[in-house]
Amino acid sequence: MPPPRHLIALVRERDDQLRKESPSLAADFRIRRLLRGAEHPASKSKNSRWAMFCVAFAMLITLIVAVPNDWLRPLGLTARDAGDFATGSSRPADCTIRSLRDGDAFIGPCTLQLGTAAVRTDAQAEVRRTATDLEVVRGRAWFDVAPVAPGAAPVRVHVGGGVIEVVGTRFMIEQGPSEGSVHLLEGKIRFWANERDSIEIRPGQRLRWSNVDSTPAAAPAKAKGPAPSAVGPTAGDAGAVAPDLNATTAARTKSAPVAHLPRSDGGTPALAIEAESSAREPARETAMTDQSVVDETVERVMTLRASGRYREALTRLEMLQERELDPRAAEAVSFEEGNILEHVEEPATVCGHWKGHVQRFPAGRYRAIVDAKIVRLACP
Amino acid sequence: MSSTEVATSEKADGAACRDQPRDTAANLSWLYDRYRQDVFHLALRYGRGNTAWAEDVTQDVFVQLLRAPKVLAAEESLSGWFYRVTTNRCFNKLRHEALRRSLPVRWLLGAPHESARTPETDAMARDELSHAFEAVSALPTKERLAFFMHHVDGKDQIEIAQILGHSKGYISKLLKRAHERLTRAGWKVDHASS
Numbered sequence: 001m002p003p004p005r006h007l008i009a010l011v012r013e014r015d016d017q018l019r020k021e022s023p024s025l026a027a028d029f030r031i032r033r034l035l036r037g038a039e040h041p042a043s044k045s046k047n048s049r050w051a052m053f054c055v056a057f058a059m060l061i062t063l064i065v066a067v068p069n070d071w072l073r074p075l076g077l078t079a080r081d082a083g084d085f086a087t088g089s090s091r092p093a094d095c096t097i098r099s100l101r102d103g104d105a106f107i108g109p110c111t112l113q114l115g116t117a118a119v120r121t122d123a124q125a126e127v128r129r130t131a132t133d134l135e136v137v138r139g140r141a142w143f144d145v146a147p148v149a150p151g152a153a154p155v156r157v158h159v160g161g162g163v164i165e166v167v168g169t170r171f172m173i174e175q176g177p178s179e180g181s182v183h184l185l186e187g188k189i190r191f192w193a194n195e196r197d198s199i200e201i202r203p204g205q206r207l208r209w210s211n212v213d214s215t216p217a218a219a220p221a222k223a224k225g226p227a228p229s230a231v232g233p234t235a236g237d238a239g240a241v242a243p244d245l246n247a248t249t250a251a252r253t254k255s256a257p258v259a260h261l262p263r264s265d266g267g268t269p270a271l272a273i274e275a276e277s278s279a280r281e282p283a284r285e286t287a288m289t290d291q292s293v294v295d296e297t298v299e300r301v302m303t304l305r306a307s308g309r310y311r312e313a314l315t316r317l318e319m320l321q322e323r324e325l326d327p328r329a330a331e332a333v334s335f336e337e338g339n340i341l342e343h344v345e346e347p348a349t350v351c352g353h354w355k356g357h358v359q360r361f362p363a364g365r366y367r368a369i370v371d372a373k374i375v376r377l378a379c380p
Numbered sequence: 381m382s383s384t385e386v387a388t389s390e391k392a393d394g395a396a397c398r399d400q401p402r403d404t405a406a407n408l409s410w411l412y413d414r415y416r417q418d419v420f421h422l423a424l425r426y427g428r429g430n431t432a433w434a435e436d437v438t439q440d441v442f443v444q445l446l447r448a449p450k451v452l453a454a455e456e457s458l459s460g461w462f463y464r465v466t467t468n469r470c471f472n473k474l475r476h477e478a479l480r481r482s483l484p485v486r487w488l489l490g491a492p493h494e495s496a497r498t499p500e501t502d503a504m505a506r507d508e509l510s511h512a513f514e515a516v517s518a519l520p521t522k523e524r525l526a527f528f529m530h531h532v533d534g535k536d537q538i539e540i541a542q543i544l545g546h547s548k549g550y551i552s553k554l555l556k557r558a559h560e561r562l563t564r565a566g567w568k569v570d571h572a573s574s
Contacts, residue, residue, distance in 0.1 A: 007567040008531045010512035015532050017509070018429065019421045027435035028416075031442055035408040 094123065103130040105137075111296050117155050117166075118144040118300075118316075120293070133158055136175045144170050144319060145187075146312070161209025162193040170319060181208040185322070186315075294320065294329040301336055310344045331361045335370070342373075351379035412442060415462045422463070425528060426470035428517045437473060441466050463533075464543050467525060471544065474521045515565055516558075523558040526551055531569075 023031070095110035105128045106112055112119045114129050121127055125139025135158035145155050147168030155166040159173060160180050169187025174180055182191065183206045191207055192198045201207050297320050304313035317337045325333065338353045345353075354374050358367065416438065423437035424430075444465055479485060516527055525544065529535040535543070537551045544551070559569045 007512050007515065007562055007569050010509050011516050011528075012532055014509040014513040015421075015425055015528075018424045019417075021420070021424060021431070022417065023420050023435050023438055024431065027439070031412065031416075031439050032409070034439065035412055035442060035446070 095121075100128065103128055105129075109293075111293075111300070115155065116146040116148065118146075120297075132156070133163075135159070136173045136180070138175050138177070140172060140174045142170075142172045142319065144315060159209070160211030162191055165190045165192060165198075170315065177211070179208060179210045181206055185319070294325065294332065298332060298336055301340070305340055305343075310340050313340050314344070327361070328365075331357075331364045331366065334360065335364075335366045338370070338373070347377050347379075351377055355379065408442075408445065411445065411458070415458065418459065419462055419466045422466045423470055425532075426467075426474065426525065428514070433473075437466065437469050440469050444469070467529070467543055471521060471525055478521060512567070515562060515567055519558050519561060522546075523554045523561070526554040527558045530555055 022028075094108040096107040098105040098107060105126060106119075106121065107126045108121070109123045109125075110119070110121045110127070112121075112127070114127075114134060117134065119127060119134070120142045122140045125141050126137040127141050128135040128137055132153075133156040143157065143166070145166045145168050148154055148166075157164040157166065157173065159175055159182070160178075164171075164173070164182060166189050167187075169189055170185040171187075171189060172183045172185065174183070182189070182201065184201045184203050186203050188200065188202065190198050190200050191209075193209070199207065297316055301313040301316050304310070304316065314337065317333055317340070320333050321330070321337075334353075334357050338350065338357055341350045341353050351374065354370050354377070357364075357370055358374070361367070364370075419441050420434055420438045423434035423441075427433035427437065441462065516524060519527060522544070526540055529540045529543070530537070537548050537555070541548045541551045546554075562569050
């Protein structure tokens with residue numbers, strides 16, 4: 001058995017050997033550099049503060065752009081909700097969106113999908129959206145409202161003279177600084193001048209009104225409509241656009257039957273309904289022939305067609321055909337309509353459309369394609 | 381750092397502090413130059429001669445110095461601060477590694493078995509000095525630290541208790557256990573030589 005060894009002396013000796021060792025040059029350099037990094041602690045702290053500020057700013061922008069309005073409203077913020085715009089349609093560059101405390105304002109020429117309502121506005125228009133309702137503040141706006149499910153709340157559009165209640169239809173609203181009108185193209189709408197008085201408008205009819213706050217003698221009571229929860233500013237305070245309603249109305253009312261809705265206070269009637277024969281004219285007068293509008297509509301129609309919503313696409317095209325279109329745009333619309341009809345109508349109807357197309361546009365861009373279609377369908 | 385060296389170092393601290401630069405960066409550099417070797421030596425000892433391990437500890441200690449600006453201005457014993465911080469850092473690192481080497485943790489992490497042997501320890505174990513050093517290094521962490529601090533650095537049990545944050549009685553028990561283990565391993569723990 002070996003003798004016991006003196007451990008502590010050996011350990012001390014070995015420890016002295018270790019004392020002579022030094023950190024490697026790489027470690028020494030690394031630690032020295034680390035300590036030099038503390039040379040300007042203030043500037044480092046300043047840099048980190050800048051970085052934190054930049055990160056916070058980027059996060060705020062992301063929040064405003066990406067988060068839906070409903071999430072931000074409680075915080076007093078609103079965001080542009082890209083999902084509101086109709087799928088496949090592009091927002092014209094001149095369309096301005098302004099966030100309001102209780103909703104959004106769309107100013108200028110816009111093509112929008114606001115809930116179940118597809119809305120197109122002209123350059124002078126301002127349309128507002130609140131949590132529940134829509135409002136035409138000024139200018140012209142064309143509405144195409146999808147049918148509301150039974151039991152669901154109707155779409156309400158506030159105008160200067162009251163509230164229009166819609167359950168699925170197409171119409172055009174024209175709102176001036178002192179009066180306005182709605183021209184019903186299809187379906188049925190009900191106009192509420194106040195909480196008690198309403199009037200139903202039939203297709204082809206046009207209802208005119210005087211703004212509530214611009215004609216106090218005619219309408220002393222502010223119109224609230226059936227659900228006055230979301231009444232916004234009225235057209236009287238917008239006042240930048242003045243469609244020549246008086247002139248056109250004066251000319252037409254000579255020949256058109258006019259119905260008046262008496263106001264609840266028995267004062268001067270502020271509402272007047274014109275018959276179809278005269279009401280169609282202003283729509284043509286105010287037709288927009290802007291190629292960009294046609295392009296947007298066709299683009300939207302193609303999107304609807306791609307998703308199998310042929311009837312809606314046809315409705316859109318019909319709306320477009322009611323305007324004065326230049327021949328090139330009219331041919332594109334007719335061609336598109338024929339393509340959609342092939343999906344929903346009998347071959348005879350489609351043949352009739354294509355033959356009519358050839359007659360209207362004998363030297364059109366789509367002539368060769370249409371001829372091939374006629375052959376394929378074996379049209380008589 | 382032996383007991384005499386510690387005493388000498390602490391005596392020198394007063395004089396050295398007078399030469400200590402006031403500028404932060406220069407001060408850190410001065411402190412590094414002055415205490416680097418002591419810190420590295422302690423780390424190397426507790427790291428069983430593993431150089432990389434000791435370098436990591438050295439870096440950690442000086443990083444901790446950056447976060448303790450009061451130490452820079454203190455007129456107290458800097459060597460005492462470095463000794464305490466380095467020992468504690470080694471203790472925490474060893475305890476952490478022991479935990480990671482434990483079977484349940486290795487099983488949870490799916491880590492392969494890690495041997496405590498390194499090329500350095502293998503090279504060291506060739507002579508009697510290294511055998512002795514390895515015998516002490518094989519003690520449980522707390523016993524090892526207490527043993528080195530008491531028998532190599534000359535700290536009394538009260539000092540060791542303060543540095544490791546334990547009672548004097550517990551340190552006494554650790555030293556007794558260490559002696560028993562080493563004696564069982566065939567070593568003579570000669571108190572007379574310490």
